[in-house]
Amino acid sequence: PFILAGSISCALLSVLFWIPSPTWSDSSKLIYFAAVSALFYTAFTVFTVPWRAMGFELTTDYGERTGIYSVMTIVIRLFQLGFVWVYPIAFYGWLGDPAESMRTLAIMLAGFTAVAGALPVFLCQRPPPALEVMTPA
Numbered sequence: 001p002f003i004l005a006g007s008i009s010c011a012l013l014s015v016l017f018w019i020p021s022p023t024w025s026d027s028s029k030l031i032y033f034a035a036v037s038a039l040f041y042t043a044f045t046v047f048t049v050p051w052r053a054m055g056f057e058l059t060t061d062y063g064e065r066t067g068i069y070s071v072m073t074i075v076i077r078l079f080q081l082g083f084v085w086v087y088p089i090a091f092y093g094w095l096g097d098p099a100e101s102m103r104t105l106a107i108m109l110a111g112f113t114a115v116a117g118a119l120p121v122f123l124c125q126r127p128p129p130a131l132e133v134m135t136p137a
Contacts, residue, residue, distance in 0.1 A: 001121075002046050002047070002049075002050045003047055003050050003051050003054070003117065003118075003120055003121050004117070004118055004121045005043075005046060005047075006043050006044065006045075006046035006047025006048070006050075006051075006117070007047050007113060007114055007116070007117020007118055008114050008117070008118070009039075009043035009046065009047075010040065010043045010044050010047055010113055010117065011110035011111070011113040011114035011117070012110065013036060013039055013040040013043055014040065014106055014109065014110050014113065015103075015106045015107055015110045016036050016040075017033070017036055017040075017106065018099075018102050018103045018106045019103075020032050020033075022099075047117060051117075051120060054120060054124060055068040055069050055072065058124060086105055086109070089101060089105060090102040090105055
């Protein structure tokens with residue numbers, strides 16, 4: 001439940017970074033960004049701590065655990081390679097003016113974050129506990 005709540009919260013809060021109006025005073029923007037940042041990083045912690053610990057819970061075998069964390073690292077690095085294109089897409093206004101491009105990208109990335117963050121919740125189920133067989137003494 002923490003992974004699901006954290007991923008959805010991160011998705012929603014990442015969009016909130018791009019909502020403030022340019023007509024707000026600098027003080028208002030600073031307070032707004034500080035509040036949204038605090039909420040975002042709290043939600044990120046709620047998501048990432050159980051997500052990273054999940055690999056230890058999925059298996060007790062050292063080799064399988066290494067494979068799980070290898071795949072996790074590859075997925076993270078692939079996402080990071082794609083994420084570097086956010087700035088050029090927004091800056092050059094490929095989706096409209098730069099501010100509107102960033103809002104559109106934030107909504108698209110938020111949708112991706114919510115779906116990708118929810119996948120482990122539904123795909124990685126904890127195995128049922130082993131039943132102990134009692135033998136008569």
